[in-house]
Every structure is written in structure tokens, then in C-alpha cells.
Amino acid sequence: xxxxxxxxxxxxxxLSWANHSLGPEETKMAKNVASLPFVFKHVALMPDVHLGKGxxxxxxxxxxxxxxxxxxxVDIGCGMSAIKTSFTAEQLxxxxxxxxxxxxxxxxxxxxxxxxxxxxxxxxxxxxxxxDLHRGVQDLQSKAxxxxxxxxxxxxxxxxxxxxxxxxxxxxxxxxxxxxxxxxQCHIHTARELAKMAGNKLPDPDLAHFxxxxxxxxxxxxxxxxxxxxxxxxxxxxxxxxxxxVEKHLAGGKATKPLLQVNCHHNYAEKEVHFDxxxxxxxxxxxxxxxxxxxxxPGSMGAKSFIVKGKGNAHSFCxxxxxxxxxxxxxKAKNVYTLDDLIEQTNGVECRKxxxxxxxxxxxxxxxxxxxxxxxxxxxxxxxLKQVLCVKG
Numbered sequence: 001x002x003x004x005x006x007x008x009x010x011x012x013x014x015l016s017w018a019n020h021s022l023g024p025e026e027t028k029m030a031k032n033v034a035s036l037p038f039v040f041k042h043v044a045l046m047p048d049v050h051l052g053k054g055x056x057x058x059x060x061x062x063x064x065x066x067x068x069x070x071x072x073x074v075d076i077g078c079g080m081s082a083i084k085t086s087f088t089a090e091q092l093x094x095x096x097x098x099x100x101x102x103x104x105x106x107x108x109x110x111x112x113x114x115x116x117x118x119x120x121x122x123x124x125x126x127x128x129x130x131x132d133l134h135r136g137v138q139d140l141q142s143k144a145x146x147x148x149x150x151x152x153x154x155x156x157x158x159x160x161x162x163x164x165x166x167x168x169x170x171x172x173x174x175x176x177x178x179x180x181x182x183x184x185q186c187h188i189h190t191a192r193e194l195a196k197m198a199g200n201k202l203p204d205p206d207l208a209h210f211x212x213x214x215x216x217x218x219x220x221x222x223x224x225x226x227x228x229x230x231x232x233x234x235x236x237x238x239x240x241x242x243x244x245x246v247e248k249h250l251a252g253g254k255a256t257k258p259l260l261q262v263n264c265h266h267n268y269a270e271k272e273v274h275f276d277x278x279x280x281x282x283x284x285x286x287x288x289x290x291x292x293x294x295x296x297x298p299g300s301m302g303a304k305s306f307i308v309k310g311k312g313n314a315h316s317f318c319x320x321x322x323x324x325x326x327x328x329x330x331x332k333a334k335n336v337y338t339l340d341d342l343i344e345q346t347n348g349v350e351c352r353k354x355x356x357x358x359x360x361x362x363x364x365x366x367x368x369x370x371x372x373x374x375x376x377x378x379x380x381x382x383x384x385l386k387q388v389l390c391v392k393g
Contacts, residue, residue, distance in 0.1 A: 036207060069210065079268070080262070121148045140178070148237055164383070183224075194210075264295050324368040
């Protein structure tokens with residue numbers, strides 16, 4: 001679907017791939033961002049757009065000489081990792097529950113962390129830079145080391161999937177854990193304080209920003225890049241453990257070579273060139289989709305997920321959606337749906353089916369097929385996946 005230009009009056013236009021009208025709160029949030037003087041060209045809304053904090057989740061915001069830390073969000077570097085294995089569906093028969101239990105034993109979820117720090121974690125080169133991070137996190141290095149290789153909570157997950165040719169894929173969703181959250185909060189607080197001192201009249205306090213060239217911008221950018229690197233390696237560490245578990249059950253522990261590997265952020269910012277100008281691009285719930293970029297667009301548990309390749313659509317700032325997008329809040333999902341609904345909607349998936357994951361029921365999310373139709377001009381589908389095992393954070 002080509003984008004539509006929203007009929008709202010703002011200095012920068014808002015282009016939407018959502019194929020539906022925004023609600024009043026969503027419209028206000030889009031207008032607030034598009035009214036900022038440093039927004040470049042336009043704001044792009046992906047098909048899975050929904051309410052966020054400061055900016056809509058599913059928005060791509062290109063800026064000149066400024067960045068909004070709350071728009072990046074508190075789970076800096078949150079994203080996806082997937083590998084295509086050489087295993088096939090029949091090799092999984094009768095083994096899914098054992099694999100799930102091993103995953104749950106090997107990879108901490110929720111607020112939990114690893115008891116021991118493995119060598120691949122302690123050897124990470126960027127621990128040397130920890131002393132240069134914001135002073136507010138200097139007592140958190142040990143925790144950060146123990147959390148590298150842990151899933152977290154909310155909508156984070158680990159899945160075994162099958163593609164349409166019955167090939168086994170391993171997929172997971174996680175970010176920068178507590179350390180990324182704390183760093184984000186420190187810098188968001190600083191941005192708000194600066195805005196107050198400067199007397200900036202912002203449409204939303206969460207749109208407080210840093211100006212390029214200032215010490216505050218430099219400090220945030222440093223910590224942002226560190227957190228994004230942490231998030232990527234966190235996914236790598238978990239994926240290595242995950243792969244080893246599957247190999248134990250399907251190949252007698254013999255190491256196998258992935259047929260394809262993808263690791264992409266969907267909550268982050270980078271400096272890029274768009275329309276021949278250097279800009280800072282914040283993707284808040286969006287994936288980079290430059291030509292030939294591989295990306296991962298997961299559906300809810302019980303729905304399809306997609307491995308995609310970018311088409312380099314300039315108007316989207318070379319971006320695509322990061323998932324299906326929520327239809328309703330977590331609290332509403334718990335009130336609307338029952339455990340019986342969860343069991344029915346996750347039929348055929350080896351996963352928890354209890355009150356603790358009711359807010360992640362597939363019905364709480366937009367239909368992923370519709371989301372994919374609405375971004376046919378942004379990505380091409382490389383593989384369509386259906387999960388057969390899911391571990392939720």
C-alpha cells in the first residue's frame with residue numbers, strides 16, 4: 001500500500017502506511033512530533049503504529065542537529081534475531097516440550113539474571129567503556145554483565161518456527177535490559193531539566209531533546225551507541241545458547257552452520273543519509289529496510305512471522321514495521337480475554353498457557369497479514385514462519 005498524507009496541519013507532513021484512521025490521542029502525538037522545528041522532511045508512520053510515550057510506536061523520525069531520547073525509548077536497541085537452521089519439522093516431533101524446558105532453564109526471563117558470567121560475555125570489548133557511561137549507572141556493571149544473555153519481560157520471546165518448506169528457524173526478541181533502561185531514564189531526565197531551564201514550551205515533556213554539538217548530546221549519543229551494541233550482543237549470547245540446546249536435541253550436540261542469520265534493532269537511532277542530507281533517524285518500533293537489508297517482522301504468538309528484505313523506500317526513510325502492533329493495552333487484554341481464549345488462540349504452539357502471559361494473547365495484536373499487505377512497497381517477504389514453540393519473558 002502506498003502511504004497516505006494525513007490531513008493534519010503541521011510544519012512537517014505526516015505520512016502513514018497504517019491504512020486506518022488514527023485515534024484522537026494518536027493524532028495528537030503525531031502532530032506534536034511533526035510540529036518540532038528540527039524534524040526533517042516528514043514523519044513516517046509504519047503499518048503497526050500505536051500509542052507510545054512522547055512519540056508513536058511505529059514512527060520513524062528524521063531530525064537535523066537534534067535527538068529526542070524519549071522517542072528512542074527506554075529499551076534502547078530492542079530488536080530481533082533469527083537464524084535459519086538445517087533442521088526440518090520431522091526432527092522436532094516429540095521434542096518440543098523438552099526443548100522449551102531447557103530454554104527456560106538456560107536463559108533467564110523477566111527480572112532474572114544469569115548466576116555466572118560466561119566467557120563470551122566477560123570478553124566483550126565494550127566493558128572497558130563502562131566507566132565513561134552516565135554517572136547514574138556506575139554501580140550497575142555487575143548487573144549488566146549478569147543480564148547479558150537474558151531475555152527480559154513484556155513482549156520479549158524465544159521461538160522455534162517452521163517456514164513454508166518445514167525448515168526450522170530459531171528466533172528471539174530482546175533489548176538492552178536494565179542497563180539500557182537506566183541509561184535512557186538518566187538522559188531523558190537531563191533533557192527534561194534542560195528544557196525547563198531554557199523555558200522551552202514543548203507540546204509534550206517527553207519531546208525534550210538534545211542539540212547536536214552540546215555536551216549533553218555527545219554524552220547521550222555515546223551511551224546510546226553503547227546500549228545498542230549491548231542489545232545486539234545480548235541477542236547473540238542468547239541465540240548461541242538457544243542454538244546449542246536445539247542442536248543437543250536434534251543433532252546429538254553437534255554444531256551446525258546457520259543457513260541465514262539476521263540481527264536487527266527496532267528501537268534505536270543512527271546517523272544516516274536521506275534525501276542527500278545527513279540526519280539522525282530515530283526508529284521507534286521500526287526496522288531499517290534499505291535495499292537488500294534483512295529484517296524480522298514477528299506476529300503475536302500463534303500468528304505468522306516474516307523474514308523480509310528491504311526495498312529502500314525513500315519516503316519511509318528506508319524503514320518498515322517491527323511487528324503486528326498492539327490493538328489493546330495489556331490491562332484491557334486481561335479483562336477482555338480468558339485462559340480458554342488463550343488456549344484456543346495458541347493451539348498447536350508449545351508454550352505457557354497461564355494468567356502470566358494472558359496479556360500477550362494473539363487477539364491483543366493487529367492481524368499481521370494486514371500489516372504486511374500495507375507495507376508491500378517497503379519490503380519483500382523472504383520467508384513466512386509459524387511458531388511451534390514460544391517462551392515468553
